Amino acid sequence: MKWSMIATWKMSYDGVNKGVCLLKDKKSAKDAVLEAIHAVEENEAFHSVGYSGLPNEQGVVQCDAGFMDGKTLQAGAVGALEGVIHAVDVAYECSKGRFNNVLVGEGANEFAASLGMKKENLLTKESYERYLERKKENQPLSSYDGHDTVGMVVLDQQGHLVSATSTSGLFMKKRGRVGDSPLIGSGFYCDDEAGGAAATGVGEEIMRGCLSYETVRRMKEGMSAQEAASSVVFEWTERMIAKKGYCDAISLICMNPSGEIGVGTNIKFAYVAADSDSNTEIYVALPKGKEVVIRKYDSKIDDLD
Template structure:
């Protein structure tokens, strides 16, 4: 049986590699996405997820995460949780509950504490310096405060045909306290059904929440559409619809995989992602829109080197 995993952004590559090793050995899709997302959450230089995630306007790191089991359609999610490591694991634990599967703020933190999850200050010195720099820029240059909404989202199918999806994010940089985007919302930020496939979105949550983007991609795959065609149709049709409605549409990217391990991507901006299957080694790709199509190309060495330099450069 074939297996596969696809994830948003270059930051997921090391997690995708680890997940691929698990899937090769017959590991489950649920364990694969939890492990891979957890690796992104733990790396302090990935500034839009987990430890080192960018703070809200009060310099607090509030995290959102979700997990979905494609066999049972069970979902667990947390939003606005502070000072707990690996919110994706908390979300997965919640997915095993019958009731109260989406918890926010203090309630999510109380659940995490009672269930033995590790407490940790998720604000790094680097993230604090970036926050201070942005506060200064807003004051001196009258810049918009908002930036950084790069959710890590994944979809996987294992050799038994079981599928899972997971997301994790710190949300908009300098967001209002308590702000939640699409990432933990079923059907919008993610959706997976082992009988069909799954999808996960990243971009401007305020716009992605206006439609059930991930669910719509899965629905089109159910009708027989290839993940690539489904992701493209949803992203471009919805981008046009939002523009007609309000005059603008924010950044929007979707990764998708069906239960045969075939994958696809739709995006209205330049976007990177990582994917691996039983037939394809883990690789980072760069995608960009061209008309109503999305072009996906392996990331060049120059692109990868520039990425590394960008995320490791000191905060000035």
């Protein structure tokens, strides 16, 4: 049976390869997505997710994550979670119950502790130094800086889809700020009957359009995955520009129930994809009018994370 995987940003490459091994072995989309996101969360080199994430304006790393199971439509999320490397695991655990599917702040920390998750210091020396530098510069929050959410959509050989996200959010955000990543329908959405989606970019721009839900909905109506993702990002970008003169960065990945993928973006955006017919590969997507131009990543000309 076909399996397929798509993930935001180049940093997902190693994780996707781990997920791919599980999918080939007929493991579930859930197992693959958690394993793949763990690899990103653990990696000290990536400053927008988990360990070594860039902190908020008070110097504290607060993470957001979301998880949705396309078979059951059970969804879970955590916001402003502190000291837990695998925020996506907490989101997954939240998705299991009938109630309390979204937990934030101290309550999310408590829940993670009740699951036996170790409390750790996520702020590395390098991230802290970047924080001190930024404080010295005393610049306002910029629209595209250190908010690269890892988002993934996975189809397993059993025909089930899962979407998940994990991020340390916007660098220098206010304490308690959550972006789109833990918001069901904005940062992620998944439905076996329609498809799955996940978003990255400026959460505040994504959430007011419920862009992941809208992308999945368009696939349900019969649009191809590529058409759904690119039309959603293109239309929302146009609308925001008409409304307020600009649109912050938005990138969306999606997959339909057949494992076909789609990408929408209003910036230069890298993603990783693999399926039963193609090896893991990094691609670059570029908006061009109402279209998205896609090509393989080339380290000689691309400097994307």
